[in-house]
Amino acid sequence: MFWRKKSKEDGSPQVQEVELPKRNLTKSIKSIFSRIKFDLEDLGSLEDVLIQADFGVDAAEEIVQELTSIAKKQGLSTEADLKNALKDLLIAKISRTDSALNLDSDQSPNVILVVGVNGAGKTTTIGKLAHYLVSGGAKLTLGAADTFRAAAVEQLATWATRSNAELVGPRTEGQDPAAVAYEAVEAGISNQSDIVIIDTAGRLQNKQGLMDELGKIRRSIEKQAPINEVLLVLDATTGQNALSQAKAFTEVSNVTGIVLTKLDGSAKGGIVYAIQQQLDIPVKLIGVGEGIDDFGFFEPSEFVLGLLGESE
Amino acid sequence: MFGNLSDRLVETFKNLRSKGKLTASDIDATLREIRRALLEADVALEVVKNFIAAVRERALGDEVSKALNPAQQVVQIVQEELVTILGGSQRQLQFAKNPPTVIMLAGLQGSGKTTLAGKLAKWLKDQNQTPLLVACDLQRPNAVNQLQVIGERVGVPVFAPEEGNGKGNPVAVAKDAIKFAKQKQYSVVLIDTAGRLGIDEEMMQQAKDIRKATEPDEVLFVIDSMIGQDAVNVAKAFEDGVGIDGVVLTKLDGDARGGAALSVAQVTGKPIIFASTGEGVDAFEPFYPDRMASRILDMGDILTLIEQAQKSFDEAEAKAMAEKMAKDAFTLEDFLEQMQQLRKMGSLKSMLGMMPGAGKLKSQLENFDEKEIDRTEAIILSMTPKERKDPKILNGSRRLRIAKGSGMTVTDVNGLVNRFEQAAKIMKTMAKGGNPGIPGMPQGMGAMPRPQAKKDKNKKKAKSGNPAKRAAEISGIQLPKDEGSGSAFGL
Ligand SMILES: Nc1nc2c(ncn2[C@@H]2O[C@H](COP(=O)(O)OP(=O)(O)OP(=O)(O)O)[C@@H](O)[C@H]2O)c(=O)[nH]1
Ligand SMILES: [Mg+2]
Numbered sequence A: 001m002f003w004r005k006k007s008k009e010d011g012s013p014q015v016q017e018v019e020l021p022k023r024n025l026t027k028s029i030k031s032i033f034s035r036i037k038f039d040l041e042d043l044g045s046l047e048d049v050l051i052q053a054d055f056g057v058d059a060a061e062e063i064v065q066e067l068t069s070i071a072k073k074q075g076l077s078t079e080a081d082l083k084n085a086l087k088d089l090l091i092a093k094i095s096r097t098d099s100a101l102n103l104d105s106d107q108s109p110n111v112i113l114v115v116g117v118n119g120a121g122k123t124t125t126i127g128k129l130a131h132y133l134v135s136g137g138a139k140l141t142l143g144a145a146d147t148f149r150a151a152a153v154e155q156l157a158t159w160a161t162r163s164n165a166e167l168v169g170p171r172t173e174g175q176d177p178a179a180v181a182y183e184a185v186e187a188g189i190s191n192q193s194d195i196v197i198i199d200t201a202g203r204l205q206n207k208q209g210l211m212d213e214l215g216k217i218r219r220s221i222e223k224q225a226p227i228n229e230v231l232l233v234l235d236a237t238t239g240q241n242a243l244s245q246a247k248a249f250t251e252v253s254n255v256t257g258i259v260l261t262k263l264d265g266s267a268k269g270g271i272v273y274a275i276q277q278q279l280d281i282p283v284k285l286i287g288v289g290e291g292i293d294d295f296g297f298f299e300p301s302e303f304v305l306g307l308l309g310e311s312e
Numbered sequence B: 001m002f003g004n005l006s007d008r009l010v011e012t013f014k015n016l017r018s019k020g021k022l023t024a025s026d027i028d029a030t031l032r033e034i035r036r037a038l039l040e041a042d043v044a045l046e047v048v049k050n051f052i053a054a055v056r057e058r059a060l061g062d063e064v065s066k067a068l069n070p071a072q073q074v075v076q077i078v079q080e081e082l083v084t085i086l087g088g089s090q091r092q093l094q095f096a097k098n099p100p101t102v103i104m105l106a107g108l109q110g111s112g113k114t115t116l117a118g119k120l121a122k123w124l125k126d127q128n129q130t131p132l133l134v135a136c137d138l139q140r141p142n143a144v145n146q147l148q149v150i151g152e153r154v155g156v157p158v159f160a161p162e163e164g165n166g167k168g169n170p171v172a173v174a175k176d177a178i179k180f181a182k183q184k185q186y187s188v189v190l191i192d193t194a195g196r197l198g199i200d201e202e203m204m205q206q207a208k209d210i211r212k213a214t215e216p217d218e219v220l221f222v223i224d225s226m227i228g229q230d231a232v233n234v235a236k237a238f239e240d241g242v243g244i245d246g247v248v249l250t251k252l253d254g255d256a257r258g259g260a261a262l263s264v265a266q267v268t269g270k271p272i273i274f275a276s277t278g279e280g281v282d283a284f285e286p287f288y289p290d291r292m293a294s295r296i297l298d299m300g301d302i303l304t305l306i307e308q309a310q311k312s313f314d315e316a317e318a319k320a321m322a323e324k325m326a327k328d329a330f331t332l333e334d335f336l337e338q339m340q341q342l343r344k345m346g347s348l349k350s351m352l353g354m355m356p357g358a359g360k361l362k363s364q365l366e367n368f369d370e371k372e373i374d375r376t377e378a379i380i381l382s383m384t385p386k387e388r389k390d391p392k393i394l395n396g397s398r399r400l401r402i403a404k405g406s407g408m409t410v411t412d413v414n415g416l417v418n419r420f421e422q423a424a425k426i427m428k429t430m431a432k433g434g435n436p437g438i439p440g441m442p443q444g445m446g447a448m449p450r451p452q453a454k455k456d457k458n459k460k461k462a463k464s465g466n467p468a469k470r471a472a473e474i475s476g477i478q479l480p481k482d483e484g485s486g487s488a489f490g491l
Helices: A044-052 A057-074 A079-094 A122-135 A152-163 A177-190 A208-222 A241-253 A271-279 A300-308 B004-014 B024-040 B045-059 B070-087 B113-126 B143-154 B170-184 B201-214 B231-241 B260-268 B289-297 B299-326 B332-347 B359-366 B370-381 B385-389 B396-406 B410-432 B453-463 B467-475
Strands: A002-006 A013-017 A110-116 A140-145 A166-168 A195-200 A229-235 A257-261 A283-287 A295-297 B101-107 B131-136 B188-193 B218-224 B246-250 B272-276 B284-286
Touching: A044 A057, A044 B045, A057 A079, A057 A271, A057 B024, A079 A271, A079 A300, A110 A122, A110 A177, A110 A208, A110 A241, A122 A140, A122 A152, A122 A195, A122 A229, A122 A257, A122 A283, A122 A295, A140 A152, A140 A177, A152 A166, A152 B143, A166 A177, A177 A195, A177 A208, A195 A208, A208 A241, A229 A241, A229 A271, A229 A283, A241 A271, A257 A271, A271 A283, B024 B045, B024 B070, B024 B289, B045 B070, B045 B260, B070 B260, B070 B289, B101 B113, B101 B201, B113 B131, B113 B143, B113 B188, B113 B246, B113 B272, B113 B284, B131 B143, B131 B170, B170 B188, B170 B201, B188 B201, B201 B231, B218 B231, B218 B260, B218 B272, B231 B260, B246 B260, B260 B272, B260 B289, B272 B289, B332 B370, B332 B385, B332 B410, B370 B396, B370 B410, B396 B410
Parallel strands: A110 A195, A110 A229, A140 A166, A140 A195, A229 A257, A257 A283, B101 B188, B101 B218, B131 B188, B218 B246, B246 B272
Antiparallel strands: A002 A013, A283 A295, B272 B284
């Protein structure tokens, strides 16, 4: 991940690479594959494990089928061969070319809209991402467009302080979130922010009124600046409903990337496989804790090795 | 994405139409679909496996092979077993003998504890309790703030000596809160704690310490209904790590099927006490196991399914009846049985008035005379089995004996025998014509209303104990108002 750090002396930009804190996902996604017997005649236990990792029945069946046909074609039969083939298959299927954040350092400001259901980790993700980008030299403005939940603005304000970002919140209690978003982008333009991130209230995807509000927020931002990213934050503990979330949020807000949070827990987040396959939305970021550095960019190989219980 | 179960089950059942009995492999085919549905509803795999094994055992037993519609009976068993697990140990919130009652909330990050704390406080206050909210989430930024705002909203004081955001000791706060509550005579202490991962040993130890320090009457495990397969691990971790007394399922206003409820109930054996159903302070209700079972299985569809299964059953039965007719085997016993079924429907008359969508049916029943059935029954029951099977042997002296035995006149007996013969003739003609929609009720009977296809269907439902209705009762669902659905009793 690169961000152009502004040089203080002559104002000419220079490029600096910001290293993401190293995250050993292999440790956090504790392997469940260790107990599988890889036997070409009976890959039922593989299917079970994939189901337990929240891949879903359809995806689990599909993966087992594909592995079987690969194994037959290539004449693989040993456990090691099969495991390797599975690893390659999963990495190939999960890897994408569009999983980097779509930020352009020549654009000012870049706008990121963050959406998701209640408690998924939106505000925390924004705090971490802001910190990361600020330490890369970018100027950040955060827009607190969650004007609904108690103390949501204060929560984002705490993260703004921690990450040295500007905060734009509602001027009156319960102000229209679309107006707050508009004003945040406006402020970002006038204070020459490189990036504006808009936090939104958590909403369940079956609440039409609230989903429509998201469309409104989106449109009001676009009156000022194009939106670079709409990030949908998904809790890795979520099961099959994540698919429904991804569908619904994409419909109203044109999601461009997924943030998979809480991968530091015991959940595996396998549902993102189905989301990437079915909805063609890349996973971009992951959350692995509540600390300011506890996040990373999504690395398919790391994710798969973590699942398989191997380290690189 | 949703509602595939019923389609698939109907497909499975179609193949069973021609058969009277379910074989083990028929049952397995049905159970495979149910397994899939449960997994799609996020019930944990190990729980699904145990569940399916239990259902299979019951399904292979007598109750199914003797059932009128075995396939439907399997679904019924599934529903019942779900309700049993979900509500096996259902109970109310426990209050301490000597106040204050201490309630501690625990769960993963983002599960909805703080919001729930507010709702619970409001609910308790509405019941004339004097609750005190305690801010022990000193971890998440502004969690203390959030609780204070919520407390103000619901008019419940908040004990919050620490500002949080990583500062302060939650165990000490909890301990002080109890002291404070005793002093000020609050009747319930509600402790909000930080979200924690089941695998975070340090944080789990902290939760255990809070428990030790406050000796809660209830430790409520708060879990998001959207959670997937990990629900079992998390539930085990909290049960082993902190110890839980009850479960609260949150975000049930979403569209997740909520299979986690089953996982948690099964794994912990602890009752699910409340459901949290929205962001408002009142969006909170007791947990209904039957509704949850319907939700997990997608009950709306199950109802359609049972209806469809019923239809195939009716056809099968009508066919069997037609075959009997064709072989001239229709007896007075069959006649009586059909009459009795009609009576069952008649006694439903009053009940029907209370149900939506039953208006049409009710008017059909209006001119139905139950006494006629009583009379018919009395006459037939006064016959010997031989006479019932073969009415041709009913000579004058037999008819006189029957009339005396039933308290009727010989004319009544003659009338009945005539009606029976007419009916048998009509049915035989229809049977030969191969009309699959043959009504089960003989026609041309004096006081009897002319049976109609629709009514006939209802009659059959009554005969089978109306499983659709039973299912609806079990599920606690609202009967749809759609009168045009063509189903019995507004279902
Ligand atoms: N363990 C862990 N906890 C996380 C992670 N990300 C967020 N959390 C926690 O999850 C909870 C909810 O996070 P928030 O950032 O408030 O979620 P949100 O989506 O903004 O929530 P609402 O605005 O209330 O809808 C908080 O307790 C966070 O500390 C993560 O990656 N790992
Ligand atoms: Mg938030």
